[in-house]
Amino acid sequence: MPKKAGMEAWKKKRRQEHLEKKEFRYYIFCEGQQTEPLYFEGFKRCIEDNPIYRDMVLVEIEPCQAETMRVIGMAEKYVKKNKIEKGQIWCVYDKDSFPAKDFNGVVQRAERLNQENPDVQYHAAWSNECIEFWFLLHFAYYTANNHRTEYIAFLNDKFRELGIGKYQKNMKDIFNILMKKGNPKLAIRYAKRIIKDGQGKMPADIAPGTKEYELVEELVKYLRKKKF
Template sequence: MAKRGGQKKENWKKKRKQEYLEKKEFRYYIFCEGQATEPKYFQGFKRYIEDNPIYRDMVLIEIEGCQAETMRVIGRAEEYVSDNKIAKGEIWCVYDKDSFPSSDVNGVVQRTKALNQKNPNIQYHAAWSNECIEFWFMLHFAYYTSNNHRSEYVKFLNEKFQELGIGKYEKNMNNIFEILMKSGNPKLAIRYAKRIIENGVGKTPAQIAPGTKVYELAEELAKYLPEEIQKYFY
């Protein structure tokens, strides 16, 4: 009997939690190719937004590291939306070009456009980076347009972090959001990323090398940050 009662209580808690989540007006579901670097960066936004008394009860942010490449990321996002009967929200797929085929990298963008025609309440976005998320991180420190191998981006970050006394850049840094925000310049990073995309008008994501659309998600989430943090982005 105690077990059945415990189960009822657990079901009640889940129901209450679901009702609470459904009340949130703005909902973001972020699916990342990697399991560490990208999720930990966006967890920074989530932490500060949840500490913001103005928006914490209005904004839902869920982040999942997929450990999957390109097309599998959006596939996982679609499965999640279906399995959890998501009726409203923005679905963001964060992924890298790396050495994957151009057809896969461009294919995610094409798939988002097709999905967005089906339901105006659920909109998919492709926050790609060519070649990798580290390029977005680099833009916090410099305007960079050389199409080098991703190892050069990590090298740049290593040198910059050591110059700033931060130490070595690591892909799974828990405080990467704070480092980029306070030691770098998110405002300039957004401006630089936009300029690169504007210069690549008419090109596919695979052809814009280097380039990134991660700035779109950063700019979107920054709207809900506390004012003293938001100033770094706008």
């Protein structure tokens, strides 16, 4: 075997051994290529910066550039290909204009998969109709079922008010803006209230609504206290 190829194989093996030692594992599959990954990369950085948890927690983020059912399909393939035997698999996706059966289908598919292996559990961090609704909740309790353009307009007004400028979908500092300028604890409380009010309904019928908070609640457990 050539020396370079041998070294690469050794590095890959060592990395795999290192990852396997991590007790808490989160594999996040994002519908979008940038907005969602950039947001959750903020949590990943903060966890890796925390000396208490950085050697205990693994956060892997996979941009899918795919919608609804394709996101969980890609997650399943990743789990099988990489022989993942332990961890939480999170599918982050929006309703947008996709059919209700596909949007709800991710939750239903996750429930079926979770019966197969208690050590690998799938979760649906959906937003109806877009992740901007979750961002918006950092600044206000909002229940009007408007088009996503209205949520973006709200964020534009709020960001200008804060002196940040215009909201853009692929903002690299969106995590810091929401954590420092917004109120993530209130966002979680607001999102939970909306889900409670929609109890018994399918995700596509909770409009607006989001379960992004469930993933955020998991990740903030590993942040430094001053961060949250």
